[in-house]
Amino acid sequence: MNVISSLIKFDSIHFLRSLYHNHGDFFHSAIPSLGKLQQTTFRTTTTTARVHGNAQITAYGRAGNLVAAQAEFDRMPSKDVISWTALLTAYADNGAITHARKVFDEMPRRNPASWNAMISAYGRAKKVHEAFGLFQKAAERNAVTYAAMISGFARSGMMHEAEELYEKTPSGWKDPVAANSLLSGYLRCGNFGRAVLVFAGMTVRDVVSWSSMVDGYCKKGMIEEARRTFDSMPEKNVVSWTTIIRGYMKAGLYEEGMQTFVSMRRDGTSVNAVTLSVILDACAEAERSSDARRVFEGMEDKDLVSWNSMLGGYVTSNEVELAEELFTNMPSKDVISWTTMMMGFFNKGRLMEAVILFKEMPIKDEVAWTAVISGFVANEELELAFRWFTLMLKQGLSPNHLTLSCMLSASSGLAVLSQGVQLHSLAVKAAFDLELSVQNALISMYAKSGGLHHAWEVFHVIANPNVVSINAMITGLAQHGLAREAIELYKKMDCKPNDVTFLGLLSACSHAGMVKEGLELFNSMGCCYGLEPGPDHYTCMVDLLGRAGRLGEAMDLIGRMPAAPRAAVWGALLGASRAHCHLSLAEHAAERIMELEPDNAAVYTILSEMYAAAGLKKDEEGVRMVKKERGVRKDPGCSWITLENRVLVFLAGQKANPEWEKIISTLSILSRELVWVDS
Structure with a gap:
């Protein structure tokens, strides 16, 4: 055997001649065995390469790098059903349903995992009819197939169909896999009572079942019941620990959350990136970044995801200097690390440093380009956003739905309808026109660019509008003076309104002079939805009351504000005072604005004009003199x-x-x- 091993290792003519001369008989007898061994070695090498390729495709898919996943698949000389399924899953998990279906249709052979991946993809995209069509065609089903289809029904709000399919699931597959999908569905759609019944009726529960219920109780604000359920768990993993910690943090119980985290560490459960992210978010909100740093430094095994989470925590807390220090010390970086640091610079308005960092990036994918574009949009450098978008296209990169959403926002800011229409066409060609984020951006773009009827058309295409979709449409209607239509749309909402919803509604009422309706909406924020009106809501209300000549009520409202009024609130009162020739109130509002924004040229102009209209020449000249002395210039x-x-x-x-x-x-x-x- 040593001779054969040597023969395989060295391929030399001289060696072979020597071997044949000295070991002729053995050489002849070894040739058949050698051939079999070489074939086995070749097969082993091919299998190893295929396994490696499959792993690479999966890794690229998880990182969202679909171009690299496809390239790895194309390079593979030999592919099996796992290779095809890995590529299918990569596309499916990243929302590229069309590409996923193309791979599925081209597969020479399919296994249950392939069918499950495609059914799950359709379910996540709320294409329940396509999902159910595949479910019915699936030659071989397992527990995951039923669970995927139940989840698909649940995501589309078809809980009756989900329950019906659960009842038809073979008994051996019902609990816990299929039941977990049904349980999650009820929790997702807000039917907590039904979720409790499903959980109680399960004959077998796993850690997923228990963790789902803990999460459900936390989201209902029933933190004590969540803790009791957590303590009853027969086994706990990092997900269940993270769920209860997140519950405490969301409830504002920071100390309890940190104590539970300490218990988790004592239990021997390793901290993962999600746990770290929960801790970081809580620390940022409580302004306790030092606690986050201690947690991070106490981690035994810091993988790249953990480093990125810590980096993201600093950026979220706006502690960019600390983020920069951490970024410099990172043992390795990926596109997420570079992109996160870049966004930190953009958040601070350090555009040049963000661009320099982008140019230093070793790999620039569509995510990195999208980050640059969104950074420019966030800093209102809209022309630069369009220039960089053009550069991205010239690099041969295809924009994703987030890129298009950012560009549509830029187009909204410039109110250039022609560019918005071109972006809409690009979205259609790339099959992103039915992505909810793109549809929401299209509504805003058309509404702000004067194409309200196009905004309506996009809105009516959306199968399940979310609060962002409805807010965009309400704001568009408000901007076009259609207050009653905005209120009608609000009344038909299937989801809970938020502060942006009421801002659009109050703005609509203000411009339409609908005082009664505006007051009712403002008062309903707290009593009906538990929303605290913010400075912008108060500004709208002062403007609404002021336009109607109810200046005394406007002043009373300002006096009841929980926080000191901003300049915009006083600006609304100043505008109303000018409209109704109330000079003393205008003087009061102007004084407050000058204290807050001494360089606001409009205040001096309005006040001097009011003095002039009242024939108070001396006061008019006095305002002009103060403006000149302070060096205030009108934009x-x-x-x-x-x-x-x-x-x-x-x-x-x-x-x-x-x-x-x-x-x-x-x-x-x-x-x-x-x-x-x-x-």
């Missing part, structure tokens, strides 16, 4: 036009424009023409 007027896919911005008095002379010349010609027509 120049701004306008823009779109020409040949470029947004051209013009400022009043701007002479640095390269087309300045042509602009003045054209204006002169137009002025003469206007005079001629007039005469």
Whole structure:
């Protein structure tokens, strides 16, 4: 055997000749065995390569890098059903349903995992009819198949169908796998009572069943019952511990959450990235970043996900300097690390540093490009967002639904309908037009760009509008003066409204002069939905009452504000005082604004105009003098036009424009023409 091993290891003509000369008989007898061994070695190598390839596809899929997953699949010389299923799952888990179905249809052979992956993908996308069609065609089903289909029904709110399928599930597969899907479905749709009954009726429960109930109790605010359920668990894992810790933190019980975390560590349960993320979020909210750092440093095995979680925690807490220090010390970085740090710079308005970091990134995928674009949009650098989007396309990268959502937001900010329409076409071509985030962005874009009827069309296509969809439509209706339509849409909402919903409604009432309706909506925020009105809601209400001439009520409302009024609130009162010629109230509001925003030129202008209208020349000159002494300047007027896919911005008095002379010349010609027509 040593001779054969040597023969396999070395491939030398001289060695073979020597071997044949000295061991001729043995050489002849060994050839058949050698052939079999070489075939076995080849098969082993091929299998190892295939296993490695399958693992790589799965890893790329989990990281969201579908281009790399497809490339790895294409490179594989030999593929099995696991390879195909891994690629299918990668596409399915990242929401690329069309690509997933293409892979599924091209599979030479399918196993239950393939069918389950495709059914799950359709279920998550709420394409329940497609999912059920596959379920019925599946040649071989198992417990996961039934669970996937039950989850699909539940996600689409079809709990009757989910319950019906559960009853038809073979008894050996009901508990706990299928029952867990039904339980999660009831918890997701808010039918907590039914979820309790399903849990109570389960003959076999696993850690998933128990953890789901603990989570359910936490979300209902029943933290004591959640703790009792948690303590009753026969076995606990990192998920169950993290669930109860998150429950405490969400309930504002920071100390109890941290004590439970200490108990988790004493129990010997390892901290994972999700646990760390929960702790980090809680520490950020409680402004206890030092606690988060201690938890992180106490982790025995810090993987890349943990480092990224800590980095994200610093960025979320706006502690970018600490994030930068951690980023520098990271033993390894992936695209998430680079992107998180980049977003930290963008959040601080450090655009140049964000761009430099992007250029240093070793791998720039569509996620990184989307982060840059969203950073520019967040900083209202909308033209730069469009330029970088163009650069992304030139690099051969395809935008994902988040990229398109960001660009549609940029288009909304510029109110350029033609660019928004082009982005809509791009979304249709990329099959992202039915993605909810894109649909919501389309509604906002069309509404802000004057295409309200197009916004309605997009809204009516959405199968299950969420609160963001409805808010976008309400805001659009408010901007177009359609207050009653906005209120009607609010009354038909299937989901709980939030503070943005009421901001849109109050704005609509303000512009339409609907005082009674506005007061009712404002009062319903707290008594019906437990929402605390914010500064913007108070601004809308002061504006609403002020426009109606109810200045005394507006002042009373300002006096009842839980926090000190912002300049915008006083600005609304100042505007109302001017409209109703209430000089003393205008003086009071103007004084408050000057204290908060001494460089606000509009205040001085309004007050001086009111003094002039009242014939108080001395007071008018006094305001102008104060404005001059403080060096307050009015921001120049701004306008823009779109020409040949470029947004051209013009400022009043701007002479640095390269087309300045042509602009003045054209204006002169137009002025003469206007005079001629007039005469």
